[in-house]
Amino acid sequence: MIFIHFALRNIRAYAVRSLVTILLLSLTTAMLVFATAFMDGSHDKMLSNAVEIYPGYIQITHPDFRAKPSLDNLIFDVEAVARAVAATPGIAAAAPRFETFVLFAADEKAVGGMLSGIDFAAERRLSRLASSRTTGRYPEDGDGNQLYLGYELARRLQVEVGDELAFVGTGADYSFAADNLEVVGIFRTGLFDFDATAAFVGKDYFDGVMAATNYATHFIVQPEDPHAADQVTAALNERLGRHYVAESWRTTMEGLVQAMLVDSIFGYLTLAVIFVVIFFVVLIYTWLTVFARMREIGVLRAVGTRPGQILQMLVAESALLALAGVVLGGMIGAGLAWYFHLHPITLAMSEEVFKQYGLAASSMPTTFAPLIILRDMAMMFVLAVLSTLYPIIKANRVKPIEAIHHV
Amino acid sequence: MDTSFLEIRRVGKIFSPHQNVEVRALSDIDLAIRRGEFAVLSGPSGSGKTTLLNIIGGLDSASSGTVLLDGIQVTDLGEKRLSALRRDHIGFVFQAYNLIPVLTARENIEYVMRLQGHSAAACDRRSQEVAAKLEIAELLDKLPNQLSGGQQQRVAVARAVAGKPKLILADEPTANLDSKSAANLMDMMQQLNEEEGITIIFSSHDPLVISKAKHSIVLRDGKVVANEHLD
Numbered sequence: 001m002i003f004i005h006f007a008l009r010n011i012r013a014y015a016v017r018s019l020v021t022i023l024l025l026s027l028t029t030a031m032l033v034f035a036t037a038f039m040d041g042s043h044d045k046m047l048s049n050a051v052e053i054y055p056g057y058i059q060i061t062h063p064d065f066r067a068k069p070s071l072d073n074l075i076f077d078v079e080a081v082a083r084a085v086a087a088t089p090g091i092a093a094a095a096p097r098f099e100t101f102v103l104f105a106a107d108e109k110a111v112g113g114m115l116s117g118i119d120f121a122a123e124r125r126l127s128r129l130a131s132s133r134t135t136g137r138y139p140e141d142g143d144g145n146q147l148y149l150g151y152e153l154a155r156r157l158q159v160e161v162g163d164e165l166a167f168v169g170t171g172a173d174y175s176f177a178a179d180n181l182e183v184v185g186i187f188r189t190g191l192f193d194f195d196a197t198a199a200f201v202g203k204d205y206f207d208g209v210m211a212a213t214n215y216a217t218h219f220i221v222q223p224e225d226p227h228a229a230d231q232v233t234a235a236l237n238e239r240l241g242r243h244y245v246a247e248s249w250r251t252t253m254e255g256l257v258q259a260m261l262v263d264s265i266f267g268y269l270t271l272a273v274i275f276v277v278i279f280f281v282v283l284i285y286t287w288l289t290v291f292a293r294m295r296e297i298g299v300l301r302a303v304g305t306r307p308g309q310i311l312q313m314l315v316a317e318s319a320l321l322a323l324a325g326v327v328l329g330g331m332i333g334a335g336l337a338w339y340f341h342l343h344p345i346t347l348a349m350s351e352e353v354f355k356q357y358g359l360a361a362s363s364m365p366t367t368f369a370p371l372i373i374l375r376d377m378a379m380m381f382v383l384a385v386l387s388t389l390y391p392i393i394k395a396n397r398v399k400p401i402e403a404i405h406h407v
Numbered sequence: 408m409d410t411s412f413l414e415i416r417r418v419g420k421i422f423s424p425h426q427n428v429e430v431r432a433l434s435d436i437d438l439a440i441r442r443g444e445f446a447v448l449s450g451p452s453g454s455g456k457t458t459l460l461n462i463i464g465g466l467d468s469a470s471s472g473t474v475l476l477d478g479i480q481v482t483d484l485g486e487k488r489l490s491a492l493r494r495d496h497i498g499f500v501f502q503a504y505n506l507i508p509v510l511t512a513r514e515n516i517e518y519v520m521r522l523q524g525h526s527a528a529a530c531d532r533r534s535q536e537v538a539a540k541l542e543i544a545e546l547l548d549k550l551p552n553q554l555s556g557g558q559q560q561r562v563a564v565a566r567a568v569a570g571k572p573k574l575i576l577a578d579e580p581t582a583n584l585d586s587k588s589a590a591n592l593m594d595m596m597q598q599l600n601e602e603e604g605i606t607i608i609f610s611s612h613d614p615l616v617i618s619k620a621k622h623s624i625v626l627r628d629g630k631v632v633a634n635e636h637l638d
Contacts, residue, residue, distance in 0.1 A: 002521045006510075013509035299505040302466055303519050303566070304494020306487055401466040404505065 003309060007317035017289050018321055024285065025325025026332060028278045029380045032271065033333025033373050034340075037366035039267040041341070043260050044367055048226075050256050051249045053128045053189045054198075057229040059252050060085070060219035060236065063245045066252075071172055074098075075216045075244060084239040085221060090232045092224045095122035096216035098206055102169030102177075104199065106157040113153050113197045115167055117206020120148075126220050129187055129200065136161035136185035144205045147181040151188035152196035159183050172212040179209050221246070278380075279387045287391040290314065297395055298403025307396045314392045315385065322384035330377040337373065340366040411478070412606060413440035413463065413574065418472035418482075420458050420629075432458045433629040436472070440608060440622065442573075445600045447620035448610040454626040456610035457578050463608070464497050464576045465489040477573060494522050498567025498605075500577035504559040506551040512562045513538075513547035519570035530569075537565045540602075541595050557588030564592065568599055575607045581616055593619050 011018045051057055060081055062073040075081055078096045085094045098117040103110055120139045124130045129148070130138045139146050149159070159165055163183050171177040181201065188195055207213040223232040229248040236246035250257050290297075297310055305313075344365035395403075420433040433455045440446055448456045461467035463474055465481050474481040476496065484492060493499075498519075506515050516537060517530040525533070538544040541561045551559055560580060567575050577596070581589035597619055600607050609616055617623065625633035 002518075009509040295505070296507060299501075299507065301490065302464070302493065302499050302505075304490050304492075304497075304522050304570075306490040308487075309522075399467065401461050404466075404501070 003313040004316050006313050007320055010317050011320060014289070021282075021285065021289075021321045022325040022328065024281065025322055025380065025384055026329030028274070028281075029326050029329025029377060030332040030336065031329075032274065032380060033330055033376045034336045034366070035267075035271060035274070036372060036376055037333070037337035037340070037368065038345075038364065039264070040367035040369065040372065041365050043263065045364055046256065046260060046263075047249070049191075050253060051226075053132070053191060054194060055249065055253060056126055056220040057223055057226055057249050058221035058233050058236065058246055060221065060240065060244050060246045061217070063242070065217065066247070069217070071170070071174060074172065075219065076214070078214045078216050078219075081216075081219050081240070081244060084244075085219065085236065088232065088235050088239055090224050090228060090235065091221055093122060093125035093222040094219055095119040095126055096203065096219050098172075098203065098210065098212050098215060099217045100169055100210065102167040104153070104157055104165055104167050106159045106163065106165040109157050111153065111156045113150075113199055115169060115206075116198065116200050117203040117210065117212065118200050119203050120200075126222050128189065132187040132189045134186050134188045136183065138185055139200070139202060141202070143184070143202050145179055145181045145201065145209075146184040148185045148187060148200040149183050150195040150198045151186055152192060153199060154183065154186050156196065161186060169210070171210045172215050175211055177210050275379075275383060279383055282384055282387040283390060286318065286388040287394075290388075290391045290395045294395060294398065294403045295405075298398070298400050298405070301400035301403060310396050311392060314396075315388070318388035318392070319381075319385050322381050322388075326377050326381045326384065329380070330373060333376070334368070334370075334373050337366045337368045340364075341368040411439070411475070412442035412444075413438075413477075413608075414473075414475040415439070415459075415463070416473045416475070418459070418462060418469045418474060420455070420462065420467075421470045431629055433462075433469075436629075436631055438624060438631065438634065440606060442606055443600070443604050444606050444608075444622050445597065445620060446606075446608045446622035446624060447617050448608065448624050448626060449612055449617050450626035450632075451612065455629040456626055458629075459626070460576045460578050460608065460610050463574075464499060465492055466499075494519060494570070496573045498570065498572040498575040500560070500563050500567050500575060500580045502579040502582045504551070504556070504563045504583075506559055506562055506566070508551050511548050511550055512543065512554065512565075515551070515562055516547075516565045516569045519566060523570055533569050534565070537569050540599065541565050555588075557584050557592065560584060560588070560592055561595065564596060564599075568603065568605065571603070571605075573606060575605055577607065577609045579611050579613075580609065581611065581613050586615070589613065589615055 062075055065073040075096065085091060095118065099114055101112060102115045104113050121141050134151060139148050154160065157165060161183055164180055165183065166178065166180050168178045221236065223229050230250070233246045233248040240246060300310060344363040346363045415436050415438040418433055418436040422430045422432055424430065436459060448459060450456055458467065462469045463481070465484065469482050472482070479492065481492065507518065510518065513534050516534040520530045520533060534547065535544065538547055541564060543558060543561050543565060546554060546558055546562070554562065581592060584592060593616060596607060599605060611617060621637050623633065623635045623637060624631060
């Protein structure tokens with residue numbers, strides 16, 4: 001207890017030094033907590049944007065569809081798959097989709113694109129198509145040849161809500177398929193390639209015109225907990241048997257996974273550099289402050305304080321300062337993470353860069369995760385205490401008489 | 408009187424401030440100090456007084472020879488046992504007082520007792536007792552920087568005495584004091600020597616200190632040139 005008391009006295013007596021140490025540690029802790037929250041937030045945003053806009057967390061396809069996406073590798077029994085999905089726990093929503101490439105033609109222009117037959121009502125829970133609407137209306141059950149069109153595709157075709165266009169494509173039975181469509185709504189997700197190619201009609205209408213009744217290119221599945229996508233995928237595969245395969249976003253969006261991994265590596269490398277800098281800054285600062293007190297250490301040794309007791313006292317002092325700095329910095333960092341979680345950072349200038357990573361918006365909410373914040377604080381505390389050990393041990397090895405006469 | 412309390416046998420000390428440079432600070436010192444003595448090491452600056460005190464107290468190591476304190480061979484002890492020896496058996500009074508600046512006078516006095524494991528109440532009783540003898544009872548709650556030089560040195564003496572050591576080593580304790588404070592301090596230390604039976608060894612070239620000695624040892628160029636019992 002005497003050493004804790006002594007440590008507290010020293011902290012009070014050398015107020016400026018203590019304050020500088022606390023501020024240094026609180027600043028670096030706040031930086032670390034915020035950097036981690038920003039990195040995790042950008043990954044969450046990247047994931048939710050890329051996955052939730054349209055592709056979904058889990059897709060069910062014919063086992064060969066991914067390698068060879070032809071009309072021979074479709075889901076030929078949508079109802080059977082729907083039954084397997086309905087019997088699997090942990091699923092919030094699911095619906096079939098049929099995607100095929102067609103040629104769209106308006107008055108002046110003809111452009112290739114992807115026409116999909118979807119269940120518009122179910123898609124409200126599976127994708128962000130409904131909330132991405134910019135003009136017109138979101139189609140409803142019972143609509144026929146009403147088309148929901150991507151913004152960039154509409155711009156290329158020079159059509160607006162209320163205009164008509166025609167499409168030409170191949171039916172599921174390889175027959176010729178063509179019809180006129182009426183644009184009732186235009187959407188814009190922010191994903192340029194998607195907005196430039198995608199167009200949607202109701203699945204019932206699509207099945208009729210494309211001879212695709214009870215067929216689908218894939219099923220889209222929304223798990224109740226997106227973080228449990230892998231477990232739900234495994235459960236689905238058990239039920240689906242060998243005729244169909246369920247794959248989570250980690251497989252279907254390999255590019256995104258790679259991008260996030262690369263981003264994480266660079267993020268952690270940056271944090272490692274920050275850690276090394278913090279370690280040496282604290283070490284040098286402790287070195288200066290400990291050696292400024294060599295005479296005092298020498299006197300304590302002279303009157304019978306053991307080197308181990310001096311170590312206890314100085315480490316207790318460092319630990320108390322580190323605790324104060326880390327708690328203060330943690331609170332500041334957590335406050336910033338919370339604020340920018342509610343009010344995302346907007347990086348308008350970087351929109352093009354964001355698009356390359358599959359991000360539809362330039363706003364970046366940070367993640368507010370108390371356990372991660374506590375982990376970062378604990379890491380900073382350990383780092384701060386460890387960085388003080390070397391100068392303390394070094395000072396403690398000096399002979400008492402040399403320490404007393406230290407200048 | 409016990410003739411074997413402190414025995415210094417053929418103690419030598421060589422400093423090497425630079426490579427290939429050797430300074431012989433002490434040469435074959437042989438001395439015996441009896442229990443309860445009031446001894447003074449005197450001699451000109453650089454004669455080796457402080458070096459000899461530091462070696463006796465285990466603050467510095469001898470290059471040769473042995474120091475036996477009450478049967479314990481000080482020169483053979485490791486740092487941990489030396490710390491325990493200093494804590495339990497030796498009190499130090501330095502020329503520059505060397506009080507711990509962040510502790511009050513009371514805490515400075517009690518520090519060694521706390522290290523020895525005494526209770527707070529015992530520490531308090533002893534600090535009051537010693538402070539009364541050294542006439543610093545009213546200064547106990549002050550920090551060192553609130554005290555005069557003479558007051559600080561009395562607190563330093565109180566710290567050295569409080570743990571009831573067998574030996575006090577005082578390195579030029581009056582060097583930074585005016586003559587009145589120096590005389591007061593010497594009277595008080597003489598009183599402690601008589602009342603508590605503590606062996607005290609001073610280093611000094613202050614005639615006042617030398618005049619109080621019961622055992623006078625004179626060093627010159629690291630050698631004992633006079634060794635005289637005056638009682």
